[in-house]
Amino acid sequence: xxxxxxxxxxxxxxxxxxxxxxxxxxxxxxxxxxxxxxxxxxxxxxxxxxxxxxxxxxxxxxxxxxxxxxxxxxxxxxxxxxxxxxxxxxxxxxxxxxxxxxxxxxxxxxxxxxxxxxxxxxxxxxxxxxxxxxxxxxxxxxxxxxxxxxxxxxxxxxxxxxxxxxxxxxxxxxxxxxxxxxxxxxxxxxxxxxxxxxxxxxxxxxxxxxxxxxxxxxxxxxxxxxxxxxxxxxxxxxxxxxxxxxxxxxxxxxxxxxxxxxxxxxxxxxxxxxxxxxxxxxxxxxxxxxxxxxxxxxxxxxxxxxxxxxxxxxxxxxxxxxxxxxxxxxxxxxxxxxxxxxxxxxxxxxxxxxxxxxxxxxxxxxxxxxxxxxxxxxxxxxxxxxxxxxxxxxxxxxxxxxxxxxxxxxxxxxxxxxxxxxxxxxxxxxxxxxxxxxxxxxxxxxxxxxxxxxxxxxxxxxxxxxxxxxxxx
Amino acid sequence: xxxxxxxxxxxxxxxxxxxxxxxxxxxxxxxxxxxxxxxxxxxxxxxxxxxxxxxxxxxxxxxxxxxxxxxxxxxxxxxxxxxxxxxxxxxxxxxxxxxxxxxxxxxxxxxxxxxxxxxxxxxxxxxxxxxxxxxxxxxxxxxxxxxxxxxxxxxxxxxxxxxxxxxxxxxxxxxxxxxxxxxxxxxxxxxxxxxxxxxxxxxxxxxxxxxxxxxxxxxxxxxxxxxxxxxxxxxxxxxxxxxxxxxxxxxxxxxxxxxxxxxxxxxxxxxxxxxxxxxxxxxxxxxxxxxxxxxxxxxxxxxxxxxxxxxxxxxxxxxxxxxxxxxxxxxxxxxxxxxxxxxxxxxxxxxxxxxxxxxxxxxxxxxxxxxxxxxxxxxxxxxxxxxxxxxxxxxxxxxxxxxxxxxxxxxxxxxxxxxxxxxxxxxxxxxxxxxxxxxxxxxxxxxxxxxxxxxxxxxxxxxxxxxxxxxxx
Ligand SMILES: [Zn+2]
Ligand SMILES: [Zn+2]
Ligand SMILES: [Zn+2]
Ligand SMILES: [Zn+2]
Numbered sequence: 001x002x003x004x005x006x007x008x009x010x011x012x013x014x015x016x017x018x019x020x021x022x023x024x025x026x027x028x029x030x031x032x033x034x035x036x037x038x039x040x041x042x043x044x045x046x047x048x049x050x051x052x053x054x055x056x057x058x059x060x061x062x063x064x065x066x067x068x069x070x071x072x073x074x075x076x077x078x079x080x081x082x083x084x085x086x087x088x089x090x091x092x093x094x095x096x097x098x099x100x101x102x103x104x105x106x107x108x109x110x111x112x113x114x115x116x117x118x119x120x121x122x123x124x125x126x127x128x129x130x131x132x133x134x135x136x137x138x139x140x141x142x143x144x145x146x147x148x149x150x151x152x153x154x155x156x157x158x159x160x161x162x163x164x165x166x167x168x169x170x171x172x173x174x175x176x177x178x179x180x181x182x183x184x185x186x187x188x189x190x191x192x193x194x195x196x197x198x199x200x201x202x203x204x205x206x207x208x209x210x211x212x213x214x215x216x217x218x219x220x221x222x223x224x225x226x227x228x229x230x231x232x233x234x235x236x237x238x239x240x241x242x243x244x245x246x247x248x249x250x251x252x253x254x255x256x257x258x259x260x261x262x263x264x265x266x267x268x269x270x271x272x273x274x275x276x277x278x279x280x281x282x283x284x285x286x287x288x289x290x291x292x293x294x295x296x297x298x299x300x301x302x303x304x305x306x307x308x309x310x311x312x313x314x315x316x317x318x319x320x321x322x323x324x325x326x327x328x329x330x331x332x333x334x335x336x337x338x339x340x341x342x343x344x345x346x347x348x349x350x351x352x353x354x355x356x357x358x359x360x361x362x363x364x365x366x367x368x369x370x371x372x373x374x375x376x377x378x379x380x381x382x383x384x385x386x387x388x389x390x391x392x393x394x395x396x397x398x399x400x401x402x403x404x405x406x407x408x409x410x411x412x413x414x415x416x417x418x419x420x421x422x423x424x425x426x427x428x429x430x431x432x433x434x435x436x437x438x439x440x441x442x443x444x445x446x447x448x449x450x451x452x453x454x455x456x457x458x459x460x461x462x463x464x465x466x467x468x469x470x471x472x473x
Numbered sequence: 474x475x476x477x478x479x480x481x482x483x484x485x486x487x488x489x490x491x492x493x494x495x496x497x498x499x500x501x502x503x504x505x506x507x508x509x510x511x512x513x514x515x516x517x518x519x520x521x522x523x524x525x526x527x528x529x530x531x532x533x534x535x536x537x538x539x540x541x542x543x544x545x546x547x548x549x550x551x552x553x554x555x556x557x558x559x560x561x562x563x564x565x566x567x568x569x570x571x572x573x574x575x576x577x578x579x580x581x582x583x584x585x586x587x588x589x590x591x592x593x594x595x596x597x598x599x600x601x602x603x604x605x606x607x608x609x610x611x612x613x614x615x616x617x618x619x620x621x622x623x624x625x626x627x628x629x630x631x632x633x634x635x636x637x638x639x640x641x642x643x644x645x646x647x648x649x650x651x652x653x654x655x656x657x658x659x660x661x662x663x664x665x666x667x668x669x670x671x672x673x674x675x676x677x678x679x680x681x682x683x684x685x686x687x688x689x690x691x692x693x694x695x696x697x698x699x700x701x702x703x704x705x706x707x708x709x710x711x712x713x714x715x716x717x718x719x720x721x722x723x724x725x726x727x728x729x730x731x732x733x734x735x736x737x738x739x740x741x742x743x744x745x746x747x748x749x750x751x752x753x754x755x756x757x758x759x760x761x762x763x764x765x766x767x768x769x770x771x772x773x774x775x776x777x778x779x780x781x782x783x784x785x786x787x788x789x790x791x792x793x794x795x796x797x798x799x800x801x802x803x804x805x806x807x808x809x810x811x812x813x814x815x816x817x818x819x820x821x822x823x824x825x826x827x828x829x830x831x832x833x834x835x836x837x838x839x840x841x842x843x844x845x846x847x848x849x850x851x852x853x854x855x856x857x858x859x860x861x862x863x864x865x866x867x868x869x870x871x872x873x874x875x876x877x878x879x880x881x882x883x884x885x886x887x888x889x890x891x892x893x894x895x896x897x898x899x900x901x902x903x904x905x906x907x908x909x910x911x912x913x914x915x916x917x918x919x920x921x922x923x924x925x926x927x928x929x930x931x932x933x934x935x936x937x938x939x940x941x942x943x944x945x946x
Contacts, residue, residue, distance in 0.1 A: 211703060215801045224765025230684060230889020233816050234728050234786030235760075235777050237768040241724050244789055248721035251714050253841040255707050287708075292697020293807075295710040295844045304708050313707030315805050316717060318796030323812060325793065328688045328852045330814055330889075332788050334766075339796060341803055343706050368726040371768045379801045416703020416803075 003152045004403070004468060008461050010146050015457045018142055019125065022456065023117035025099075025134045026127035032077070032100035032168040035069045041077040041164045044099045048080060048162060051141050055148065057082045057160070060184075064165075064172025076171055077164030081184050084144055085157035091471055092157040094188040094428075096420060097137035097195060098166030101129035102445045109447045123453040131438035131451035135459065136194035137162055139437065143464045155471030159188060166195075166420075174423050181427040190393040190470055191424045191432040194463070198439045199412045203281035204401045204462070206394055207434035209309060209413030210421060212344035212384040214353045217320075217377045218246065218361060219337045227332040237370045239336045240322060246364045246374070247338050251314040255297050255307065257342065261356045262312060265348040269310070276389075277302045280410045290440075309413035313343045343415060350381030385422045385432075386413075393433045396469035403469075404461045435466060476625045477876070480937050483619050488930045491615055492598065495929065496590035498572075498607045499600035505550070505573035505641040508542045514550040514637045517572045521553060521635060524614050528621065530557045530633070533657075537638075537645025549644055550637030554657050557617055558630035564944055565630040567661040567901070569893060570610035570668060571639030574602035575918045582920045596926040604911035604924035608932065609667035610635055612910065616937045628944035632661060639668075639893075647896050654900040663866040663943055664897045664905040667936070671912045672885050676754035677874045677935070679867055680907035682782060682886030683894060685817035685857040687826045690793075690850045691719065691834060692810045700805040710843045712809045713795060719837045719847070720811050724787040728770050728780065730815065734829045735785060738821040742783070749862075750775045753883045763913075782886035786816045816888060823854030858895045858905075859886075865946035866906045873938035877931055908939060 011018075030044035031037040045061070052059045061078035068074075077100065085092075104114035110126075112118045117127040125135075140160060147154045165171045177185065198205050220239035227236065251257055282301050288294065298304045307313070320337040323329045342353060358376045365374040387394070389411050401409040418434070425432045437459035443449045484491075503517035504510040518534070525532045534551035541547075550573065558565075577587035583599075585591045590600040598608075613633060620627045638644045650658065671678050693712035700709065724730055755774050761767065771777045780786070793810040796802045815826060831849045838847040860867070862884050874882040891907070898905045910932035916922045 213703070213803070215803070222766055222768040227764065228889060229786070229788040229790070229814060230686070230816060230887070231781065232764065233788045233888060234780040234784055235770055236764055237726060237728075237770055238788055240789035240791075241726055241728075244717055244721040245726060248717040253710060253714055253718060253843040255710075255714075291700065291705065291709055293695055293844075295695040297708055297710055297844075307707040308704070311707055313702070315702040315706045315711055315803070316713040316795075317702070317802055317804055318713075318806065319792055320797055320799060322789075322797070323791030324795070324797035328812065328814070329790055330686070330688070330788070331790055333791065339801065341702060341801070343703060370726040371770075414703070415706060416701060 004465055006150055007146050007152065007464050010150055011457060011460050015453070018457065018460065019117070019119065019453065022125065022130065022135055022138060025138060026117040026129055027115055029115050030100045030129065030164065031103045032165050033103055035072065035074045038074055038077065041100050045078050045080060045164055048099055048137070052082050055084070055141060055144050057084045057144065059083070062176055064176070067171050079164070079173060079176055080160065080162040082160035082162070085154060087157055090155060090157050091189045091473070092159060092187050093467060093470060094159040094161060094185065094191045095140050096161045096191065096193045096424070097140070098133045098163050099137060100164045100167050101132065101134070102167050104128040111448060119453065124450045125453055125456065126448055126450045128449055130449055131442040132444035132449065133166070133195045135451045135456045136437050139456070139460045139463050142460050143467065146464065154467065156467050159185070170420060173420060177423050177427050185428055188428050188430055191428065191430055192393070192435055192466065193418070193421065193432065194435050194437050195418065196414060196434050196436045197442055197444070198436055199410055200281040200286065201439045201441055203407055203410055204405050205410040205412040205436065206389065206397050206401070207412050207414055207436065208387040208389040208394065210385045210417055211309070211415050212348070212350070212382040213341055213417050214344055214350050214381040215339070215341040215379040216357060217337050217339060217379055218243065219335065219375045219377070220372050221335040222372045223332070223334045226334045229330045229332050232332055236332065237372050238332050239372050240333055242365065242368055242370050242372045242374070243319065243336050243338050245368055246361055247316055247340065249364050250340060251316070255313060257312060257314045259356055259360045262353070265352060266312060267346045269306070276411055277305055280305065280412070308415040310345055312345050312348060314340060316340045345384045346386050348384065350383060354378050354381065382417055382419055382422060385425065387425070387431055387433065391431050392473035393431045393470055396473045397433055397435050397466050399469045400462055400465035403465050404458055435462070437462070477938055477941060479623050480619050480625065481934050483623055484930060484933050488926070491930065491933065492590070492592065492926065495598065495603065495608055495611060498611060499590040499602055500588055502588050503573045503602065503637065504576045505638050506576055508545065508547045511547055511550065514573050518551050518553060518637055521572055521610070525555050528614060528617050530555045530617065532556070535649055537649070540644050552637070552646060552649055553633065553635040555633035555635070558627060560630055563628060563630050564662045564946070565632060565660050566940060566943060567632040567634060567658065567664045567897070568613050569634045569664065569666045569897070570606045570613070571636050572607065572610060573637045573640050574605065574607070575640050577601035577920070584921055592926065597923045598926055598929065599921055599923045601922055603922055604915040605917035605922065606639070606668045608924045608929045609910050612929070612933045612936050615933050616940065619937065627940065629940050632658070643893065646893060650896050650900050658901055661901050661903055664901065664903060665866070665908055665939065666891070666894065666905065667908050667910050668891065669887060669907050669909045670915055670917070671909055672883055673754040673759065674912045674914055676880055676883055677878050678883035678885040678909065679862065679870050679874070680885050680887055680909065681860040681862040681867065683858045683890055684782070684888050685821070685823070685855040686814055686890050687817055687823050687854040688812070688814040688852040689830060690810050690812060690852055691716065692808065692848045692850070693845050694808040695845045696805070696807045699807045702803045702805050705805055709805065710845050711805050712845050713806055715838065715841055715843050715845045715847070716792065716809050716811050718841055719834055720789055720813065722837050723813060724789070728786060730785060730787045732829055732833045735826070738825060739785060740819045742779070749884055750778055753778065753885070781888040783818055785818050785821060787813060789813045818857045819859050821857065823851070823856060827851050827854065855890055855892055855895060858898065860898070860904055860906065864904050866904045866943055869942035869946045870906055870908050870939050872942045873935055876938050877935045908935070910935070
């Protein structure tokens with residue numbers, strides 16, 4: 001029996017205990033977005049720290065200070081920095097995760113209490129935070145514990161960075177990473193993050209790319225105050241009319257971005273990249289099921305995936321300052337701010353995108369011959385992230401998946417951003433790997449969030465195996 | 474000294490008392506839109522009824538029942554029906570007004586307590602409801618009182634219809650008018666309403682037209698639930714994209730309605746009508762001041778007035794279902810409802826407008842080649858109202874203005890709707906006259922609402938004189 005075989009059977013033997021402990025963690029309502037729950041977020045930090053103490057993981061708690069929340073100053077939860085092993089002969093893997101969760105109320109439509117972990121006959125473990133991100137972060141600790149119990153040497157040093165504000169803007173995290181890049185984080189060889197999901201329900205994946213984002217506020221100002229459309233309608237240039245005229249020029253109904261020059265920055269599709277889409281575990285009917293309506297634009301899987309992962313998209317999100325309630329208010333809004341964002345892909349540069357967007361909007365506004373005033377403001381911009389899926393960390397993870405699941409993982413990208421990924425890559429200068437444990441249908445931010453027991457237990461084995469594989473990478 | 478001369482001097486002699494009494498009425502916080510203030514609305518009804526009792530006005534209180542407000546069932550305030558005189562040899566004038574007011578809080582920016590009537594050095598009487606509509610409705614009672622005190626015969630019978638829900642949808646009023654058209658309201662010769670304002674600050678006017686309205690909800694539905702733009706952006710037809718595409722086709726930045734056929738229904742401008750705009754007391758700079766920004770479309774007074782009064786306009790009011798807060802949410806809204814309305818003028822028919830609008834929107838949606846689902850729903854429609862400004866009631870009012878103010882009144886129309894106007898005209902089949910007391914700068918629904926003491930006192934004389942003039946019309 002190899003070392004990993006004995007770890008695997010230890011994990012199987014203790015699976016009920018891992019579920020019980022996940023239940024302890026889920027019971028702590030560590031909702032970061034609500035000031036009232038902040039003590040529970042801190043309680044969850046202490047729960048992790050108590051495990052670190054038991055396992056001999058040395059740790060420090062970084063205090064990011066205060067935030068303004070619901071009108072008062074609220075203390076931020078700690079960012080826990082753990083260190084297990086400092087052997088200069090070993091590789092050092094930094095793992096990141098978050099111990100805070102999304103809000104959840106039974107009355108939102110949960111079939112069971114969201115903060116009581118419940119297992120059904122299909123082995124699904126329901127509970128807020130079960131998959132996002134409590135099972136993954138705890139699993140790193142169970143991997144250490146298994147090695148200790150079996151007297152197996154952990155072949156890498158582990159650094160852990162666990163934050164309690166991921167669901168609420170990761171306050172203070174970027175600053176800490178920048179500040180500690182040559183301090184605590186020094187010596188990191190690889191970063192591994194388990195905080196996303198398989199593309200489907202059955203095949204594991206490694207995720208090597210994320211789109212970036214450029215978010216915009218487009219403000220059109222006219223009258224000094226809201227006007228009554230009966231009294232003034234027909235006699236004033238209305239900001240809403242101009243906003244609709246301009247925003248309707250940004251994107252076509254088939255999703256094509258109409259801002260001139262945008263596609264010039266998009267890295268061309270190569271035959272090699274096209275090949276990576278073959279055989280990926282993804283079916284259009286499943287995707288239509290997730291969308292919940294027959295509104296998918298593309299009619300084949302590869303085009304859908306490319307449109308999510310490797311092409312930019314532009315979405316109109318809403319308007320600030322206009323009438324938004326039910327009913328029939330006859331207002332001419334005085335000043336309206338349209339919100340839209342562009343998902344960025346390699347090699348789009350947020351600064352260049354901003355130049356194109358603001359130039360285009362200014363010229364479209366000029367065409368209107370309107371007396372309104374138009375301004376464009378970028379709210380935030382983040383470049384796309386792309387790792388090398390052929391590098392040593394990905395190779396190690398691929399071997400680990402094959403060892404644990406008996407299949408080659410899909411190589412996937414995602415459409416959304418996980419900002420910390422780029423922060424780690426840019427500041428530590430090392431490869432970042434996204435190694436998900438949960439499945440596509442886990443419902444991370446929805447009601448009835450779950451992780452399959454199989455994903456959790458096999459996931460512990462996967463993380464352990466990855467560490468062994470990457471040790472010799 | 475004629476009868477009217479003695480009435481005038483009585484009114485002048487008692488002006489301080491009229492101001493004091495208006496103060497009593499303003500002190501009653503009869504805000505109809507807030508359930509907590511409902512007892513004060515009823516108190517205001519009782520204040521009026523107590524005056525009716527003192528003056529021998531017989532009255533009944535119609536109970537419109539209950540309404541749903543702020544989540545509970547709230548009893549509606551009474552519609553007071555008063556009768557003063559039933560001489561079949563006299564003409565019968567029905568006067569309408571409302572005793573409820575808009576909400577007001579000192580913290581909204583009032584310079585004095587909104588429910589304490591305050592007079593400044595310029596003779597402006599500040600207070601919520603001062604001009605809208607407490608001074609006008611009380612004035613009808615002071616006219617009766619003056620006749621009684623002086624022993625002058627009132628040359629007409631008066632019916633009074635005073636409601637307490639005008640600022641909140643006039644619940645129950647239309648039903649009552651329809652129901653009592655052949656009952657209480659039978660025998661009405663003329664309707665006179667004092668609940669609007671002079672076009673400017675100095676010259677009285679008679680108002681003979683109001684635009685109607687057709688209000689629309691345009692709903693575009695796509696995915697079953699809101700989606701994350703990172704995950705789904707670029708792969709689904711987004712309802713917002715389609716909504717902006719369609720709503721941007723409804724109206725041009727210069728205010729021209731782009732729905733085909735809309736202008737075919739608009740009554741052509743005749744030379745005679747054009748002549749009525751000459752000499753009206755209206756200046757572009759004042760109008761720009763009211764708008765509070767240099768966004769007026771037309772560059773001369775007549776065109777501004779025609780655009781407000783006799784041409785249709787289309788305003789985009791907002792979107793229900795989209796992101797509307799501050800900040801940067803990356804949502805793809807699943808279902809969005811655009812709100813817009815068209816102000817209607819003679820001879821536009823709401824049903825025909827609806828046919829044109831829904832046909833146009835369906836064809837624009839079809840052009841998009843989108844898989845979203847598009848529906849158009851008319852929320853409410855009201856025809857424009859137009860009276861004959863050469864009829865006997867207007868002639869009487871014109872003589873009254875000349876007698877009291879020494880000038881010919883402007884003949885004006887307004888851009889907004891006063892639905893009761895049309896209800897009275899259509900159900901009683903008689904001429905309705907709008908005879909304003911307040912001035913353009915009274916700020917009826919704003920902070921620091923006021924009525925000039927001169928407008929109030931001369932307004933009492935105006936109403937008295939109108940009754941004398943119309944008696945022999
Ligand atoms: Zn997460
Ligand atoms: Zn999350
Ligand atoms: Zn009013
Ligand atoms: Zn009002």
